[in-house]
Amino acid sequence: MKPTVLESPAEMQRLARSLRAAGTTIGFVPTMGFLHEGHLSLARAARRENGVVVLSIFVNPTQFGPAEDFGAYPRDLEADLSAAESAGVDYVFHPQPADMYPSRQLTWVTVEELTDGLCGASRPGHFRGVTTVVAKLLNLVQPMRAYFGEKDFQQLVVIEQMVRELNFDVAVVRCPLVREPDGLAMSSRNAYLSAAERKAALVLYRALQRAQERVRGGCKDPVRLRREVVECLSGEPLAEIEYAEFVDSRDLQPTGAVDEHARLLLAVRLGDTRLIDNALLKG
Amino acid sequence: MKPTVLESPAEMQRLARSLRAAGTTIGFVPTMGFLHEGHLSLARAARRENGVVVLSIFVNPTQFGPAEDFGAYPRDLEADLSAAESAGVDYVFHPQPADMYPSRQLTWVTVEELTDGLCGASRPGHFRGVTTVVAKLLNLVQPMRAYFGEKDFQQLVVIEQMVRELNFDVAVVRCPLVREPDGLAMSSRNAYLSAAERKAALVLYRALQRAQERVRGGCKDPVRLRREVVECLSGEPLAEIEYAEFVDSRDLQPTGAVDEHARLLLAVRLGDTRLIDNALLKG
Numbered sequence: 001m002k003p004t005v006l007e008s009p010a011e012m013q014r015l016a017r018s019l020r021a022a023g024t025t026i027g028f029v030p031t032m033g034f035l036h037e038g039h040l041s042l043a044r045a046a047r048r049e050n051g052v053v054v055l056s057i058f059v060n061p062t063q064f065g066p067a068e069d070f071g072a073y074p075r076d077l078e079a080d081l082s083a084a085e086s087a088g089v090d091y092v093f094h095p096q097p098a099d100m101y102p103s104r105q106l107t108w109v110t111v112e113e114l115t116d117g118l119c120g121a122s123r124p125g126h127f128r129g130v131t132t133v134v135a136k137l138l139n140l141v142q143p144m145r146a147y148f149g150e151k152d153f154q155q156l157v158v159i160e161q162m163v164r165e166l167n168f169d170v171a172v173v174r175c176p177l178v179r180e181p182d183g184l185a186m187s188s189r190n191a192y193l194s195a196a197e198r199k200a201a202l203v204l205y206r207a208l209q210r211a212q213e214r215v216r217g218g219c220k221d222p223v224r225l226r227r228e229v230v231e232c233l234s235g236e237p238l239a240e241i242e243y244a245e246f247v248d249s250r251d252l253q254p255t256g257a258v259d260e261h262a263r264l265l266l267a268v269r270l271g272d273t274r275l276i277d278n279a280l281l282k283g
Numbered sequence: 284m285k286p287t288v289l290e291s292p293a294e295m296q297r298l299a300r301s302l303r304a305a306g307t308t309i310g311f312v313p314t315m316g317f318l319h320e321g322h323l324s325l326a327r328a329a330r331r332e333n334g335v336v337v338l339s340i341f342v343n344p345t346q347f348g349p350a351e352d353f354g355a356y357p358r359d360l361e362a363d364l365s366a367a368e369s370a371g372v373d374y375v376f377h378p379q380p381a382d383m384y385p386s387r388q389l390t391w392v393t394v395e396e397l398t399d400g401l402c403g404a405s406r407p408g409h410f411r412g413v414t415t416v417v418a419k420l421l422n423l424v425q426p427m428r429a430y431f432g433e434k435d436f437q438q439l440v441v442i443e444q445m446v447r448e449l450n451f452d453v454a455v456v457r458c459p460l461v462r463e464p465d466g467l468a469m470s471s472r473n474a475y476l477s478a479a480e481r482k483a484a485l486v487l488y489r490a491l492q493r494a495q496e497r498v499r500g501g502c503k504d505p506v507r508l509r510r511e512v513v514e515c516l517s518g519e520p521l522a523e524i525e526y527a528e529f530v531d532s533r534d535l536q537p538t539g540a541v542d543e544h545a546r547l548l549l550a551v552r553l554g555d556t557r558l559i560d561n562a563l564l565k566g
Contacts, residue, residue, distance in 0.1 A: 013452055023304055106396055107414075107448035112389045131390075132449075135418075139450040165390035166415075167422040169296055 003055070003084050003092045009100065009140050012093050016054075016142040024051040028143030028170075030134060033057035033094075034074040034188035035083040038178040042147040043087035045175055054141050055084050056093040058100065063129030069272075074191045093141065100136060109135045109166070111158045114252055118154050118265055119276065122242055130155055131162050138168050146170050151177040151185055153265060153278045157252055177278070179205070185277045192273040196238065203236035204266050204277040207244070211264050215281045220258045222246050225281075233268060242267035242274070249280070258282075286338070286367050286375045292383060292423050295376045299337075299425040307334040311426030311453075313417060316340035316377075317357040317471035318366045321461040325430040326370035328458055337424050338367050339376040341383065346412030352555075357474045376424065383419060392418045392449070394441045397535055401437045401548055402559065405525055413438055414445050421451050429453050434460040434468055436548060436561045440535055460561070462488070468560045475556040479521065486519035487549050487560040490527070494547050498564045503541045505529050508564075516551060525550035525557070532563070541565075 006012045019026055027050030029042045039055075046053045057080055064070035077094065084092055108128050115127035138146065146163075148156045160172050178186045183205035184198075193201060207229045214225055229244050248255040249263045262281040267274065289295045302309055310333030312325045322338075329336045340363055347353035360377065367375055391411050397403075398410035421429065429446075431439045443455050461469045466488035467481075476484055490512045502508060512527050531538040532546045545564040550557065 009450060013450065017452065020303065021306055105448055107392065107394045107445045109390065109392050109418075109449070112391070114389060135392075136448075136450045139452055142452065162390045165388055165419075166392070167292060167296065167419045169300065169422055169425065 001085065003081060003089045005081070005092045005094055007094055007096065007099065009095055012054075012091075012095075012140045013142070015091065016140065019052055020142055025145070026050060026141060026143040027053045028137070028141045028146045029053065029055040029089070030137050030146065030148075031055060031057055032059045032073065032188065033080050034076055034191065035080045036178075036186045036188065036190075038149050038151055038186040040083060040087045041178050042149060042175050043084065043089050045173060046145065046147050047088035049145060049173075050143075052091065053087075053089045054091045054093055054143065055089045056095075056137055056141065058093070058095055058133070058137075059097075060100070060129060060133040061097050062101070062105065062132060063126050065123060065125060068123070069189075069192075072192075074188055093137075100133070105132070108132050109162060111161050111165075114154070114158050114161055118243060118245060118247075118252065119267060120154070122267070127155070127158055131158060134159055135162065135166070135168075138163075138170055143170055145173050147173045147175055149175050149177060150278070151187065152276070153249075153263065154252060157249075183209075185275070187275065189273055189275065193270060197270040197273065200236050200238035200270055201275055203233055203239050204268060204275060207232040207266060208264055208277060208279040211281060212279065212283055215258055222256055222258060222262075225258070229264065229266075233266070238270050240269040242269060246281070284368065286364060286372045288364070288375045288377055290377055290379065290382065292378055295337075295378075295423045296425070298374065299423065302335055303425055308428070309333060309424060309426040310336045311420070311424045311429045312336065312338040312372070313420050313429065313431075314338060314340055315342045315356065315471065316363050317359055317474065318363045319461075319469045319471060319473075321432050321434055321469040323366060323370045324461050325432060325458050326367065326372050328456060329428065329430050330371035332428060332456075333426075335374065336370075336372045337374045337376055337426065338372045339378075339420055339424065341376070341378055341416070341420075342380075343383070343412060343416040344380050345384070345388065345415060346409050348406055348408060351406070352472075352475075355475075357471055376420075383416070388415070391415050392445060394444050394448075397437070397441050397444055401526060401528060401530075401535065402550060403437070405550070410438070410441055414441060417442055418445065418449070418451075421446075421453055426453055428456050430456045430458055432458050432460060433561070434470065435559070436532075436546065437535060440532075466492075468558070470558060472556055472558065476553060480553040480556065483519050483521035483553055484558055486516055486522050487551060487558060490515040490549060491547055491560060491562040494564060495562065495566055498541055505539055505541060505545075508541070512547065512549075516549070521553050523552040525552060529564070
């Protein structure tokens with residue numbers, strides 16, 4: 001059955017309230033639309049674990065910088081509704097920016113420190129937009145469980161921190177990153193890539209694999225590992241490295257240890273497109 | 284019947300969830316304790332309008348500056364429980380700082396602009412602490428209605444803005460300021476006043492009354508009104524003026540109009556004690 005589309009935040013909140021009052025558990029998948037298998041894996045996990053699945057599609061203006069791709073961000077509501085239906089989504093919440101931000105927003109949720117580095121360093125204000133809109137969505141949708149992918153790993157850790165520290169009554173469910181058959185991490189922004197860039201984008205996966213192989217082979221020196229990762233990325237002339245960092249998965253702090261928490265986080269630019277990827281070193 | 288005391292945030296949230304699942308409406312009165320008639324008027328309003336009344340007592344460290352009175356803030360749990368019982372409170376939520384802030388808090392809710400002036404000017408970080416703890420409490424207590432007094436008028440407007448802009452599913456209920464028989468606005472901090480300061484504190488009420496009388500008498504010049512208010516406050520040698528501002532009640536912006544939205548907000552120091560008060564000009 002086609003999901004029911006709700007556009008009004010007030011209507012969404014009324015529905016959530018009545019579902020909860022009826023004892024129905026709500027599983028929530030927040031997205032910016034242009035759904036791919038990564039999103040759908042979240043929706044299917046929500047489908048298995050909850051009475052009702054709500055998926056939001058909202059390209060959130062407050063998490064884009066002025067020079068970023070808010071206007072160009074790909075949108076295809078009809079395709080998204082079919083995909084959502086196939087994953088068993090019951091309700092698609094699809095508000096407009098003017099519904100979510102009826103006046104100039106003065107209230108912000110910020111998470112300090114965790115948002116300073118990595119993507120936060122090159123995207124000032126990005127995480128403030130993310131945490132603020134997620135707080136708004138959690139209050140509107142009132143889920144028992146909310147599903148986030150490990151693809152946006154920093155975002156996931158930031159949201160977990162916010163949920164814990166503001167005592168939101170929701171369980172954040174982590175879901176694994178989903179890759180294309182050739183290894184490219186699924187992302188709505190992959191649609192921006194030219195054929196040449198699409199090929200070049202595989203360098204992210206190659207770099208992650210290289211690091212994992214070297215660790216399996218016994219390398220325990222993060223300085224050396226990082227040099228090899230940078231070398232690997234630099235071997236792709238179309239890719240411009242933004243960052244390549246080994247961090248502790250729990251707090252995103254730079255790590256010198258090559259242990260089960262060590263994660264390699266990458267961001268590169270291919271032309272105008274910014275791509276991120278990550279993996280556990282002992283993955 | 285004595286209210287049931289809950290100390291654990293997790294226990295509070297479980298209770299809230301089960302009450303809501305049972306269709307019970309929760310009315311919530313957040314306080315820092317040392318309850319007076321102002322607080323109890325909120326509790327009685329909550330009692331009339333909800334199935335269950337939760338009153339929180341939490342002296343919130345994050346809304347006190349390093350030089351402020353967090354340690355000295357008056358506390359008397361036994362008296363508070365009796366007072367809460369008399370007002371029909373069902374549950375008192377009384378967490379410790381380490382329960383509410385188990386680790387160094389990284390997540391903050393801020394409201395811009397509305398918090399810049401008035402009390403925000405002399406208490407940097409105060410409103411960030413207020414909005415953050417109120418967000419936490421709303422998520423823990425999950426009320427249908429939350430009750431705030433007009434005594435802390437700037438706080439009230441800031442919280443209304445936060446609730447609206449973060450889409451909290453709660454109605455903020457404004458309750459009138461409650462005064463002692465001689466006109467002093469009720470405040471837990473009145474306990475700090477010496478006998479001489481207690482007498483001097485009446486200058487706040489006198490200044491508010493003076494302004495209202497002059498408006499009733501036809502004065503429409505806010506510059507002149509403000510001069511007279513300052514003169515009145517300055518007539519009390521123990522009182523040091525922190526601010527005396529005519530603002531629009533809706534957005535706290537300085538107002539030149541003497542209309543039904545015009546409100547006079549006052550803050551003075553009496554020795555080490557800081558007192559605030561306010562009234563509509565056409566009150």
